[in-house]
Amino acid sequence: MLMVVPALVLARVRGSAGLGLAGLGLAAVVALGCSASDEETCEIVSEEMSAVALVIDSGFDIRVSVDFELGDRRGQGEPLRLCDSDRLTINGRTPTEIGKASRIEYAIDLEADGERSFAFVLEREDQEERIAFDIELPAPLEFLEPTGEEPVSVGEGQTVQWEPAVEGETIELSMSEALGGYECLESDTPGHDYERLGGVRVPDTGQWEIPAGAVGTDSPQPCMATYTLTRITRGSYPEQLERGGRVEARVERYRDVTIIP
Numbered sequence: 001m002l003m004v005v006p007a008l009v010l011a012r013v014r015g016s017a018g019l020g021l022a023g024l025g026l027a028a029v030v031a032l033g034c035s036a037s038d039e040e041t042c043e044i045v046s047e048e049m050s051a052v053a054l055v056i057d058s059g060f061d062i063r064v065s066v067d068f069e070l071g072d073r074r075g076q077g078e079p080l081r082l083c084d085s086d087r088l089t090i091n092g093r094t095p096t097e098i099g100k101a102s103r104i105e106y107a108i109d110l111e112a113d114g115e116r117s118f119a120f121v122l123e124r125e126d127q128e129e130r131i132a133f134d135i136e137l138p139a140p141l142e143f144l145e146p147t148g149e150e151p152v153s154v155g156e157g158q159t160v161q162w163e164p165a166v167e168g169e170t171i172e173l174s175m176s177e178a179l180g181g182y183e184c185l186e187s188d189t190p191g192h193d194y195e196r197l198g199g200v201r202v203p204d205t206g207q208w209e210i211p212a213g214a215v216g217t218d219s220p221q222p223c224m225a226t227y228t229l230t231r232i233t234r235g236s237y238p239e240q241l242e243r244g245g246r247v248e249a250r251v252e253r254y255r256d257v258t259i260i261p
Contacts, residue, residue: 039078039081040080040081040082041068041081041082042085043126045127046124046129046131046242047240047242049069049080049242050068050070050071050241050244051066051067051068051069051238051247052066052067052069052246052248053066053120053135053235053245053246053247053248054248054249054250055118055135055137055248056250056251056252057112057137057140057249057250057251058112058252058254059112059140059254060112061109061110061111062109062110062111062112062114062115062137063107063110064090064091064095064107064108064109064118065095065105065106066088066090066095066105066106067079067103067104067106068080068082068104069103069245071242071244072242072243072244073244073245074244077102079102079103079104081097081104082097082122083126085125085126086122086123086125086126087123088106088120088123089120089121090108090118090119090120091108091115091118092119093108095108096108116136116137117136117137118134118135118137119132119133119134120132120133120135129240131240132238133236133237133238133247135233135234135235135247135249136233136249137233137250137251138166138231138232138233138249138251139164139166139231139251140251141162141163141164141171141231141251141253142162142163143162143227143253143254144161144162144163145159145160145161146158146159146160146255146257147255148255148256148257148258151222151257151258151259152257153259153260153261154212154213154215154216154260154261155212155213156212157209157210157212158209159207159208159210160173160207160208160227160229161207162207162229162253163206165204165205165206166204166231167204168204169203169204169231170202170203170204171201171202171204171229171230171231172199172200172201172202172228172232173194173199173200173202173208173228173229173230174194174196174198174199174200174227174228174230175187175194175195175199175215175225175226175227175228176195176226176228177223177224177225177226178224184217184221184223184225184259185216185217185223185225185259186216186218187215187216189211189213189214189215192214192215194210194215194227199228204231215259217261219261220261222259222261223258223259224256224259226255226256226257227254227256228252228254228255229252229253230250230252231251232250233248233249234246234247234248235248
């Protein structure tokens with residue numbers, strides 16, 4: 001069966017440590033190896049390396065990745081490639097090494113109904129060290145409203161609905177427009193600035209109201225936006241590594257919506 005991915009989802013990026021779906025076809029796969037280059041983990045102690053491990057359930061697939069960097073990521077970082085003496089597994093699998101513009105990822109891709117818990121293990125032969133950490137995905141969800149079948153007017157209130165709700169938790173609601181296009185929408189109303197980085201954290205009750213006029217536009221033409229609902233959990237970061245990294249799992253659901261003046 002052919003899987004259709006929303007057009008605006010393909011144009012966007014899933015955050016600073018995430019992977020945009022459009023970038024999958026452009027990533028270059030690089031063979032593992034060890035050299036004298038200072039971009040390798042050879043002879044670098046674990047306390048000088050930080051890691052970002054990210055699991056994203058997009059509804060289309062589950063992508064699990066981790067990258068390593070020299071230092072605590074507060075400045076201009078230096079991506080690190082694992083040496084042959086550093087063996088990384090994710091749920092017992094050897095990930096694929098992918099060279100990107102700003103980092104070197106080690107990733108596996110799974111079906112949308114694949115595992116929900118993930119164990120990362122880095123065995124460092126030269127350092128005689130084993131670094132292990134894990135993370136579990138939040139509960140999956142279904143985006144109900146808006147359906148995207150009918151345009152939404154900025155002059156009317158909007159109801160965003162999803163299921164199931166998770167009592168006592170919060171969920172992130174954000175809006176994005178196609179990269180490289182005209183910035184059509186304005187969402188700077190306090191408490192409803194959905195286009196800012198991280199969107200708006202709202203109660204995970206299954207429903208959120210966007211008041212009329214909270215999202216506006218000066219364009220006489222319809223605007224295209226992707227609404228994203230995101231559940232996030234954080235795992236325990238390994239003590240052996242440099243501070244500054246993180247272990248995170250996200251469930252993201254998208255809806256392309258036409259917004260009219």
